[in-house]
Amino acid sequence: MAKAYKPTAEQEAVVEAAKGGGDLKVKAYAGAGKTSTLQLVAQQLTGQRGSYLAFNKEIADSARRGFPANVSARTVHSLAYASAPTWLTARINLPSEPPHELAARYGFGPIEVPTISGKNAEVAPFEVGRMIADGLGRFCRSADDTPQPFHIPVDEKIRDDAADWLREQL
Structure with missing residues (x-):
């Protein structure tokens, strides 16, 4: 709980307005005492629930100690995450796997592809696995229901037709 101090006239006006109910907006510069004012409001409205949203965990943890x-008190991100359906959050929490093991699990070894310079280049299993993992990340950040070849990033040095083929394979 915050230490007792004498509120400013502005803080007292906010507390009185909050006690009156309805919507209230407090706009002030950093360090002007917004959090202290909200703590005063919370102390006056002990019979009601409130939420304090912070931009990072450190601020939320500090607020948790200062509010009744x-x-x-939580982060904006944690509120959004808790509100997201489990089918969506499950896409975010997939276990990580080293790229070369990911490629091996799907039976990919080195892959030779033509480049825009006319030479062939070998895409090592580590790179193949990384392309798959990066494609999965792109899919997870998309609104798509299923992974698609266009989610797989391919180095721009690989010829377009070979890049399309590689995306389809992966």
């Missing part, structure tokens, strides 16, 4: 039990 009727106020939950």
Whole structure:
């Protein structure tokens, strides 16, 4: 709980407005006492629940220690994450696997492809696995229901027709 101090006239006005109910917007510069003012409001409205949203975990943890039990303090990200359906959050929490092991699991060894310079280049299993993992990341950040070849990133040095073929294979 915050230490007792004498609120400013502006803080008292915010507390009174909050006690009156309805919507309230407090706009002030950094360091002007917004959090302290919200703590005063929370102390006056102990019979009501409140939420304090912070931009990072450190601020949320600090706020949790300074607000009464009727106020939950968390990050904006944690609120959004908790509100997302499990089918979506499951896409974010997939276990990581070293790229070369990922390629081996799917039976990929080195792959030779033509480059735009006219020479052939070998894409090592590590790179193949990384392309698959990066493609999975792109898919997870998309609104698509299933992974698609265009999710797989291919080095721009690889000829376009070979890049299309490689995406289809991966």
